[in-house]
Structures are given as structure tokens and as C-alpha cells.
Amino acid sequence: MHAAAGLQPLLNDELVVLRAPTQVWSARDGSMGASAIHGVFRGDWRFARALEATVDGLPLEHVGTSRGPSRAVFHSVARMIDDATPDPRVRVERIRSVRGDGVDERLELVNGLAQAVTGTVALRLTVSFAELMGVKAGAPVEAATSVEMRGADAVASDGVRTLVVRAAGAELAIDGATIVASRELEVPPGGRGALEISLELDDPRAVVREATDRPTIASLPASGDASLDRWSAQALADVRALLLDAGQGSFAAAGAPWFLTLFGRDSLITARLLLPLGTDLALSTLRTLAARQGTRVDPTSAEQPGKMLHELRHAQLELPGERISLPPVYYGTIDATPLWIVLLHEAWLAGLPLEAVRELRPALVAALEWMRDHGSPDGSGFLKYVDESGHGLANQGWKDSGDSVRFADGRIADAPIALCEVQAQACQAAAGGAELLEALGEDGSEWAAWARAMRERFRAAFWVERDGERFPAIALDGRGAPVDAKTSNIGQLLGTTLLSPDEEARIADLLVDERFASGYGLRTMASDETAHWPLSYHCGSVWPHDTGVVIEGMLRAGLTEHARVLAAQLVRAADAFDGRIPELFAGLGSDEVSSPVAYPASCRPQAWSAAAVVPVHRALSRRPPLR
Numbered sequence: 067m068h069a070a071a072g073l074q075p076l077l078n079d080e081l082v083v084l085r086a087p088t089q090v091w092s093a094r095d096g097s098m099g100a101s102a103i104h105g106v107f108r109g110d111w112r113f114a115r116a117l118e119a120t121v122d123g124l125p126l127e128h129v130g131t132s133r134g135p136s137r138a139v140f141h142s143v144a145r146m147i148d149d150a151t152p153d154p155r156v157r158v159e160r161i162r163s164v165r166g167d168g169v170d171e172r173l174e175l176v177n178g179l180a181q182a183v184t185g186t187v188a189l190r191l192t193v194s195f196a197e198l199m200g201v202k203a204g205a206p207v208e209a210a211t212s213v214e215m216r217g218a219d220a221v222a223s224d225g226v227r228t229l230v231v232r233a234a235g236a237e238l239a240i241d242g243a244t245i246v247a248s249r250e251l252e253v254p255p256g257g258r259g260a261l262e263i264s265l266e267l268d269d270p271r272a273v274v275r276e277a278t279d280r281p282t283i284a285s286l287p288a289s290g291d292a293s294l295d296r297w298s299a300q301a302l303a304d305v306r307a308l309l310l311d312a313g314q315g316s317f318a319a320a321g322a323p324w325f326l327t328l329f330g331r332d333s334l335i336t337a338r339l340l341l342p343l344g345t346d347l348a349l350s351t352l353r354t355l356a357a358r359q360g361t362r363v364d365p366t367s368a369e370q371p372g373k374m375l376h377e378l379r380h381a382q383l384e385l386p387g388e389r390i391s392l393p394p395v396y397y398g399t400i401d402a403t404p405l406w407i408v409l410l411h412e413a414w415l416a417g418l419p420l421e422a423v424r425e426l427r428p429a430l431v432a433a434l435e436w437m438r439d440h441g442s443p444d445g446s447g448f449l450k451y452v453d454e455s456g457h458g459l460a461n462q463g464w465k466d467s468g469d470s471v472r473f474a475d476g477r478i479a480d481a482p483i484a485l486c487e488v489q490a491q492a493c494q495a496a497a498g499g500a501e502l503l504e505a506l507g508e509d510g511s512e513w514a515a516w517a518r519a520m521r522e523r524f525r526a527a528f529w530v531e532r533d534g535e536r537f538p539a540i541a542l543d544g545r546g547a548p549v550d551a552k553t554s555n556i557g558q559l560l561g562t563t564l565l566s567p568d569e570e571a572r573i574a575d576l577l578v579d580e581r582f583a584s585g586y587g588l589r590t591m592a593s594d595e596t597a598h599w600p601l602s603y604h605c606g607s608v609w610p611h612d613t614g615v616v617i618e619g620m621l622r623a624g625l626t627e628h629a630r631v632l633a634a635q636l637v638r639a640a641d642a643f644d645g646r647i648p649e650l651f652a653g654l655g656s657d658e659v660s661s662p663v664a665y666p667a668s669c670r671p672q673a674w675s676a677a678a679v680v681p682v683h684r685a686l687s688r689r690p691p692l693r
Contacts, residue, residue, distance in 0.1 A: 166276025315350025411498030561622025585656025614678025
């Protein structure tokens, strides 16, 4: 049964096979159509909502699934044409392979009997063109669609996008909005027979495409820990399946199903976490964002000169339930710009040639100047955000839900907001930017001084003392008051040059306390805070990438044992999710539940969640910390 209209589809029990920008969502047995998320999608559009497989008109009986990122095999038995003995001797292998521009679905009848079997196998595809965000809102609006035969092909179109279905050696027919492929098979003893259809998806308005010039991403070496090695293999395969191109080379799409496009913050953090495996992805990600760097002041899109974008879509993005309406190119992010500079600096330290840095110098200078000239509109020196459009994102850091920035008493902070981790990113960006300019033969002293001043003003404004504990506030609110809830944001200060070693050690000690460390990763808000709830999107859940960034910072700060505590917890969580660790999960502790509990609307695979395996691997492989 479909989810009620107006409710976002739940994802935790569904299965996805993808190669960006194409994704296919189904039940774990491969059947498609019973859930609101089910369907064949490319980019920001759904092309079909159901795909039913039958033998002699009856559904298959599922017995198991083997899956990879872009291919899955659904194992079933076909007792309707089998003999009467207890052991099933006729199998059906339903093989789904996803390409960047389409899907191949193959139904194989495998006969283990001593005599031939006959049966009519069929695949029924229900066409349904609808915008992805309508599906997300639980209220998809189906576009008017034509379905017709053109020669041997069945072709469906909404006037812009086109779906072509081919079935070589089989019969194709149209039944309203359903395309039916069928074939009568006679399979000899020990033989196989098959029906195969190929779906070609075309959207001429798409702003991203499959990455064809794919970057080198090295594999992680064997760790000796079977759970970690399973996660490593799955995670890196997922990242490769999420690669897209917008004209300047590959970048990692944020995640499935809603975010198979360019997200500045997500793509930058993913590339940064993956730097130990190569600099190719970092360079193409930097180029992709530099090509779209802001050049003017536009409150509607939040564009400013030098600013890096937040999100790229094919058209206006409407989320009426959340009162959000975003232009196709939206710049409502406070952290993508300093994160871009940080990635450039760290990629250079990791071996990116200086000539590549020189190529990106204009974007580097513009990004540094944005921090100085636009990032701090009130002249305080702290990077702050406020939604000037009235229909953009209220919160513009990585915790971008409307209720994520809260005081200890549960009150939601008013904008403009200065997030603690953004000041750390800006400090690191200024210090790194100064080094890059010096390497290019230029004077970087202005930015080195800017970083020093940030350290001083942060220490004076952000540290709070409450209930006998001293820690940085998550943010300063619109009045400059510290927002004093204990949150995981403080973990992202580690290793950024913002803090002293003693301050870093104090924060690390707090983060491995059981109020934060759930046994499966780092809670986004400490469990003793008023607003904490384990199924809150940003106030008590566990985000694997957040834990991964904190682990990376701990390693950078020399806090290896703290890093190992959190790394071991993430491995435990990844194992429970069969190596495909989701966007987030509930912040219930290992003292409460025997395995992590899903956040039911969590996306997966998610690029930065997958990339978190790299700092985890480093922490548990006893690699020396970076500085």
C-alpha cells in the first residue's frame, strides 16, 4: 500500500540499485509498485512507478537477494511450473542492472529438472512521469503522458522526457499506461531461458550526467577486521556509483534518492574524506564548484561574489510542506566556501600539483575575499547566515533543518546565526589560503592574521560554562548570545587550528562520554539536553559523516585513542547495516538496543557517510595522525 498523501516515503525497508543519475527503488524481493518510493528515476524525475514480474501470470516466490551498487540479483522459485517434490528445482533469477542512462531487467528461468519446463514469463512496466520532489512530499503530480509503439519499441513521453523500452526476441504490448513484455519459454533439462527488457531514459533538461571520465579512487588495504573490510568495499563501490559530471569532471552526488545532484558542502566533504585515496576527485570537485562561483549579490538565490553554491537543480525546487522554494542554482550555504578553500589546501598537501592550484587561484582569492567582505555582514568577524528571501533554508550549515540550533532549555535560536564549526572552517581556510598564496609567490600575511584574529575572538565569545562543564556553544544567535546546548558541532573544531591542544583534549574527552558516544557513533546532541530525541533529524540522531569528520579531526590533533573509540563504534553500526551505512540513524545507545535503529526516511547510499570509512580505517589501522 502506498504511503498516505502528504507524507514523505519511508526508505529503511526498501532497496536501491543505482548508477547516478539513474536509480531504481523496489522492495527487497525486486518487486516494484507497492511503496511510494518505488520506481525508475533519472535525475529529478520519475519515469515509471512499477515493474511486475510473473511466470504464467503468477508472482514469483522470493528466497534471497544478492546486490551491489549498480546490479542486483533477486533469487526466486517458480513452483507454479515445478514438479510436485519438496525441493524446488525451477528457479527464477531476476537480474537488474542500472546504467547512467537506463536500466536492464532480465528474467531467467533456470531448470534443474530432468525434463523440459514451459512457462510464459512477463514483465509489466507502469509508466509514470512525476517530479522527484513531488514523490518526496508524498504527493506526486503525474505529467500527461503518451505511450505508443514505434516499430519494435514502446515509447512513453511527457512531451519533454522520453522512456524507450526494447525487448529483443519478446513480444511488446501496451495496456493503457503499462508496457508489457512477454515471452513463452521452453527450457530443456539443466538449461536456461530468458526475457530481457532494456529501458532508455532521456531528459534533455538535466543539469548533471553520468561521470564518464572517472577519477582514480584507490581501494583501502585489508585491515584484518572483516567488518571494516566489508564496509570499505561497499562504501567505495557506492561512492563510485554516485559520481556525476556537470561539465568540469567528476564529483560525488550527495545521495539517493533525493540528492543525486551537486551539493557544495556534501561533495566537498566527501572529496576531502577520500583524499588519502587520491586527489583526482578533489580537483574535479574544486573545478566544478569554481565554475559556478558567485559573481553578484542576489538575495533570492543567496548568491554573493566569491561564494560557492549549495545546490544545483534543473528547475525551481518547491517543498511546500516545508515552505521552501529554491532557485535552480542556490547559494544558501555558509560553509561551502571555506570548505572549498580547505579542500584545495589539503589536496595540495596530499600531492596536487602547484600548477593545478595556480589554475584555481582566482577562485581561491575570491573565496577568501567572500569570507572577509560578505561572510560577516555585521562586521563581527564571525561568518553568519540569515535567509533574506523568506523562502530559502532557515539554517545554512550542515545541520540545515529548521530546529537544529537550540539553547539548553530547548528554545530555537534566532538568526543571524554564527555556527561554531563554520568559524573553525573559516580559520582553517584562512590559514591554508595564506600558505597557498605564499606557495604561489604571493603575500598571504593578511589571511594568516585573519586566522589569528578568529582564534582570539572565538575564544572570547563561544566558550560557555554550564553544570560544571566548559565547552563551546553550538552558535551565537542574532543578539550574539551563545547558544549553549551540547552538540556534536564542537567535534568539528578539532584539528582545524582554531583551538589550543588543551582545548581540543577537553572537547575530545566530552565527545567520548556516553552522552555523546552512543556505541554506534556520535550523537548530534548530548543525551542529557532538553531538546534531545534519538529520532530527531539533527538533535540526537547519529550521522556517520559527522562522526567521520570528528575522527579525522581527532587524528589531525593527535588524539588517536579518542578517534579509535568512535571509529570502532562506526564499524559496529556499518556491520549492522550490511556495509551500506545510511545518511543517519537513531541515536539510541548500545546499552538500549542490540543493533542500531534506522531513521526511517534516511537516504542511502549517501556519499559522505560512505566516505567516513576512510578516517575510520586510518584510526583503526594505527596510521600516524596528520598535522
